[in-house]
Structure formats: C-alpha cells, structure tokens
Amino acid sequence: MAPFVMKVIGIDLHAPGTPPPAFEDLTVPGTRLGEDLAARLGSAVGAEHVVTDDLDRVVHTYGKGLADLVRVRVGDLPRVPDVVVYPADEDQVRAVVDAVVAADAVLIPFGGGSNISGSLTPPADEQRVIVSLDLGRMNRVLEIDEAAGLARIQAGVLGPDMEEQLTARGWTMGHQPDSFRHSTLGGWIATRSSGMQSDKYGDIADITRGLRMVQPGKVVVLRPLPSTSSGPSVREMILGSEGRLGVITEAWVNVHRVPENREIMAYLFPSWAAGVAAMQDISASDAAPSVTRVSDANETQFSLSTQKKSKGIKGKVSKALFAVLERRGWDLQNACLSYIGYEGSAEHVTRTKAIVGKIIKAHGGIKLGTGPGSLYDQKKFDTPYIRDFLLDIGAMGDVSETAAPWSKLMDVHSGTVRAAREAFAQLGVKGFVMCHLSHSYHSGACLYFTFAFPPGVESAEEQLERYWVVKSAIQQSFVDNGATISHHHGVGTDHSRWLEEDISEAGTDVMVALLRGVDPGRNLNPGTLLPAHREW
Structure with a gap:
C-alpha cells in the first residue's frame, strides 16, 4: 500500500x-455529579456500576468519527x-432514566x-450533569420464536456476541455493518444501520419488528408484528432516533436459519458505468444475491494496493489475465472490482449465479x-483500522455515504468526486477520493465515499x-444532486446542518414536534439530529 499512498x-x-x-497526559475535567443523584443512581444499578x-468518562465522550479521534489525540x-452507569436490565434503565430527568440532568445512551x-x-x-448510560451488560439473546423466525435480544449486545448466541442454535440475523465487531443492536436501531448483506436480510429497519424503549415514567412496547396499519408507525419514529426519544432496551428481530452455502465471487468490469448498470439489472432480475458491490476505479486501485503480492502460479495467472484484457482494449486504470455474495441451498446459489x-x-x-471473494470476506472489517494508522503518520481519512435513485447515481458520483477535488484544490493539498456502490434496492442504491489528504x-x-472544507463539500454535493445526507451512519451533529435540505423545513417541523413532545426538557441526548437553530 505504501507506494500507492x-x-x-x-x-x-x-x-x-x-x-x-498516553492517557496520563490528558487533562480531564472533573465530574459535576452531586451526592443526591449519585445516591439515586447507585440505588438503581448498584454503587459498583456507577463509575x-x-x-x-473519556472513553464515553467521543465516538469514532475522524473529528472525534483528532480531538481526543x-x-x-x-x-x-x-458519570458512566451500567444497568443490568430494563428495570434498572427505568430507574436511571427517572432519576436523571428528576434531577434535570442529561442522559446519553x-x-x-x-x-x-x-x-x-x-x-x-x-451545564447540567451528563450521564452516559452504557448498556454493555444487557447482552443476551433472550428467546427465539422458531415458528415466526424472530429473536428477542437485549440492546447492548455486540455483533459477534449476538451471532455466537444465535448460531449456537442454528440461526443468524445476517446484519454485518463495517462496525460489526464493535457496535450493538441498540446502536444499529438508533442510527438506522445497514449491513453488508442487506440485499438478502434487509437494513436494520427491515429486520427490527418490535422493541421496548424506556421513556421518563413509562415504557414504549411494540409487539413483533409482520405488518400493521395502526396509524403513523411509532416503530419508524424510533428507528434512527439516536437516543432522543428514549433508551431502547431490547428488540424483536428477524432471524434466519444459517444458510447451507455461502460464497463471495469477485468480478471485474471495464468501467464504473458498466458496473453500476450491472448492479441495477441484478436488482431488477430474478436473482437474489446477499451482497452486490462494485468499486469505482480509484477504490479498485486502492483495493489492489492492499493485497499481498502473489507468488508462483497465482501471480502468473493474474498477469496473464490482465495482459489478455489489455489486448481486448481494456484500460486497466478504469477497471472496477465487484463482489457478489450468494447464500442458500445449492440449487438457489447455482441459479442465482447463472442469472448474475x-x-x-x-x-x-x-x-x-x-x-478474491474470499479475500473480501477476510478483510471486510479491516479498512477502518487503516484510518487510525494514517492519523499516526499525518493523513486525514474519512467517509461519507448516501443513497439515491438509479437515475441519479452517476450524477451523484461524478458531482461528489468533482466537489471533493475542488475542495482539495481550495486547500492546496493532494487529496484522494474513492467510492463503492453497495446496498441495492428496487429504486436505487447506496454510494459510499472515502476520502483522504495530508493536513x-x-x-x-x-x-x-x-x-470540514472537504467533508462539507461532499455532503452538500449529495443534496445538490438529489441524494440523502446519510444512508446508514445517522445524522448526529455532523450531518444535522443539512437536515432541512434533505427532508424539507416542514419535515423538520414534524421531527421537532415529535422530539419536543416526548422530551420538553431536552434531557435525552440533546443536540443530535436537529440543526442547532431548531433546538428549543
């Protein structure tokens, strides 16, 4: 990778x-926790779980965004x-929420x-006391309804722990975001997460069928129904709410029997346009792959740069293949790498592979x-670690993702690449931007951009x-070209300034009314989701 970078x-x-x-070199502001609230929290969860x-406290201050990492460094x-509080069950969460609101403090799940x-x-x-509510102790698969294909799972479970518990009983949820090893079911729901295999299993909004969410003095209970017409969907309101409507404690989610066969196949296209057109045709076909992904030329070159050097016959075969493609007229600098995933019975996999x-x-x-497909499976969770390494040696690298209709995808891609390059030029730096398409839908797909430059x-x-010059240029390009401000990373504070352009001022009015109606005192994770000027 070094020559490429x-x-x-x-x-x-x-x-x-x-x-x-070193942590010892940081100056950490002292706690403002008073004795009365400390006593109530200790009564709720046990004094040893009030930290x-x-x-x-510092670990619970930031997430893993680039700005977070730069600031904490x-x-x-x-x-x-x-204070950080670790509840063990929903009753303890209820006691903590009630104590925080009674004290007019702030709660961040x-x-x-x-x-x-x-x-x-x-x-x-x-200025108020801030309580971080860590759900890490609530990490169990509670029950499985085998007839319905549903599992009831506590919200604090990490991805690998959840799948280990499910697969021990022959089931899988199939949800694998890039952050799979370090993120939780509740976090996925609170940010409307999407996974690498969403083409088969759906986004978390499709997977989550019912849930429980603690609010001050009460609990929202949504049963796991396949569909319902009981008014505007409260389930949809909670999905993506980022802790502003309450604390999600557990959810009923779709689960599936572990598939008989699983295979990732790699393909190569002569151009980005050809790859995107193929993904669109696959989405409209009778095929049902679990993964549909294609990288643009820049990301393809990046991916090839991170592979180990091939030796022996394998390396000779690769060279021979590229030589044949060049003779066919391919410009290998424009070639685009694609990964398609297949899961299910032998018959289903065979039929889907034939259609694709x-x-x-x-x-x-x-x-x-x-x-190459196996290599993708091995490395699929590795790329985020490269960002930390790049920070060590002085490079800024981050991501922005979006979704748009098929009819607008090419304009979104070209417009965003152009916007990023113009931002690099404005800064006078040598920057790089790359993209892949993933998460295909009937009407469109997700585009996931990665960018890097030396500060x-x-x-x-x-x-x-x-x-922020670069990040803002990319985000603005999304809305200018008919795309959304985020496909699965959520809004938070980083994307909130574009919310009114994304869902309209009137749509933002609806969101403000909802949040304010539930939390008039702004005790539940204030500052996220809404643009600063729309906070009450």
Whole structure:
C-alpha cells in the first residue's frame, strides 16, 4: 500500500509516526455529579456500576468519527460525561432514566461507541450533569420464536456476541455493518444501520419488528408484528432516533436459519458505468444475491494496493489475465472490482449465479472467482483500522455515504468526486477520493465515499477546519444532486446542518414536534439530529 499512498496523497507510510498520547497526559475535567443523584443512581444499578473514573468518562465522550479521534489525540475535552452507569436490565434503565430527568440532568445512551457522526459527544456548553448510560451488560439473546423466525435480544449486545448466541442454535440475523465487531443492536436501531448483506436480510429497519424503549415514567412496547396499519408507525419514529426519544432496551428481530452455502465471487468490469448498470439489472432480475458491490476505479486501485503480492502460479495467472484484457482494449486504470455474495441451498446459489453471470457478461464484465471473494470476506472489517494508522503518520481519512435513485447515481458520483477535488484544490493539498456502490434496492442504491489528504498544518483546530472544507463539500454535493445526507451512519451533529435540505423545513417541523413532545426538557441526548437553530 505504501507506494500507492505516496502516489495519491504524497505521504510516506515508512516515516516515523506520532501515536496517540498516553492517557496520563490528558487533562480531564472533573465530574459535576452531586451526592443526591449519585445516591439515586447507585440505588438503581448498584454503587459498583456507577463509575466516575476519568478513563471511563473519556472513553464515553467521543465516538469514532475522524473529528472525534483528532480531538481526543490532542486532549480536547471541553465536556465529558460526569458519570458512566451500567444497568443490568430494563428495570434498572427505568430507574436511571427517572432519576436523571428528576434531577434535570442529561442522559446519553451508549452502545459500542462506534458512531462516526457525532451522536455521542456531550454539548460543549451543557451545564447540567451528563450521564452516559452504557448498556454493555444487557447482552443476551433472550428467546427465539422458531415458528415466526424472530429473536428477542437485549440492546447492548455486540455483533459477534449476538451471532455466537444465535448460531449456537442454528440461526443468524445476517446484519454485518463495517462496525460489526464493535457496535450493538441498540446502536444499529438508533442510527438506522445497514449491513453488508442487506440485499438478502434487509437494513436494520427491515429486520427490527418490535422493541421496548424506556421513556421518563413509562415504557414504549411494540409487539413483533409482520405488518400493521395502526396509524403513523411509532416503530419508524424510533428507528434512527439516536437516543432522543428514549433508551431502547431490547428488540424483536428477524432471524434466519444459517444458510447451507455461502460464497463471495469477485468480478471485474471495464468501467464504473458498466458496473453500476450491472448492479441495477441484478436488482431488477430474478436473482437474489446477499451482497452486490462494485468499486469505482480509484477504490479498485486502492483495493489492489492492499493485497499481498502473489507468488508462483497465482501471480502468473493474474498477469496473464490482465495482459489478455489489455489486448481486448481494456484500460486497466478504469477497471472496477465487484463482489457478489450468494447464500442458500445449492440449487438457489447455482441459479442465482447463472442469472448474475449472464448480466455481468452482458455489461462486459468477467469473473475473477472465489479467491478474491474470499479475500473480501477476510478483510471486510479491516479498512477502518487503516484510518487510525494514517492519523499516526499525518493523513486525514474519512467517509461519507448516501443513497439515491438509479437515475441519479452517476450524477451523484461524478458531482461528489468533482466537489471533493475542488475542495482539495481550495486547500492546496493532494487529496484522494474513492467510492463503492453497495446496498441495492428496487429504486436505487447506496454510494459510499472515502476520502483522504495530508493536513499540512500543525494544530488540531486547523486540521479540523480543513477537514470540514472537504467533508462539507461532499455532503452538500449529495443534496445538490438529489441524494440523502446519510444512508446508514445517522445524522448526529455532523450531518444535522443539512437536515432541512434533505427532508424539507416542514419535515423538520414534524421531527421537532415529535422530539419536543416526548422530551420538553431536552434531557435525552440533546443536540443530535436537529440543526442547532431548531433546538428549543
């Protein structure tokens, strides 16, 4: 990868890095927790589960967005939670919520802490006591309704722990976001998460059929119904609410028998346009793959740069294949890598592969095989770690994702790439932007952009100013080209400034009325979701 990074952003990966500071070097503001609230919280969950330790409080201050990582590396901690509380069950959550609201304090639910849109960070000017409610102890699969294909699961369970409990009984939820190893069921619901296999299993909004959510003095209970016509959907209101409507404690979710066969196949297209057209045709066909993904030329070059060098016959075969493609007139700099996933019975997999194969061929693509596909499976959760490494050696890297109709996807892609490059030029830096299509739907798909550039400045404040020039250009390009501000990362504080452009002022009025009606005192994770000027 080192030569590739040097080429595209001019940074030497072999240069000595600057690791994050030691925790002891940070100056952490003292807790504001008073004796009365501390006593009520201790009565609710046990004194040993009411923690004011500085390290715990800092861990619960930020998510994993680029701005979060930059700030914590320089000890920028204007406001941290005053206490972290670890409930064991819903009754304890109810007691904590009631105690916090009675004390006119602030409650921020915390799952795995992997959010990258600013949904976890306390408002810097918040003077009230801030309580971080960590649901990590609520991590069990409670029951499975085998006849209905439903499982009741506590909201604090991490992805791997949940799947381990389900697969031990022959089931899977099939939801695998990039943050799978570090995120929770409740966090997925609260941000309307999507997984790599959503083409088969659906987004978390499709998977979640019922839930329980604690509000001050009461509990919202939604039974796991396949469908209902009982007015505007309260379930939909809670999905994506980011803790502003209450604390999700458990959910009924769709589960499926572990498939007999699972296979990821790699393909190569001569161009981005050909790859996108093929994904659209696959979505409209009788095929039912679990994954449909294609990278643009830049992301394809990045992916190839991270592979280990092939040796022996494997390396010779690759060289021979590329030589054949060049003779056919392919410009390999424009080639686009694709991954298609197949799950189910042998008959289903065979039939789906045959349908997909014909579509791939019709768009000029070729099959690379299961070898590269296996590599995708091995590395699918690894890319986020590269960002931390790049930060060590002085590069800024982050992501923005969106969704749009098929008719607008090409304009969204070209407009966003152009906007990012113009932002790099404005900053006078050598930057890089890449994209892949994932999560195909009947009417459109998700586009996931990654961008990186060298900051070229020293202070964290200047770094973040420059970062926001690029990030803002990308987000604005989304709405200007008919796309949404976020497909699955949520709104938080990072994307909220574009909310009125996304859902209209009138739509934002509806959201404000909902949040204000439930939480007039702004005790539940204030500052997220809404633009700052719409907070009451």
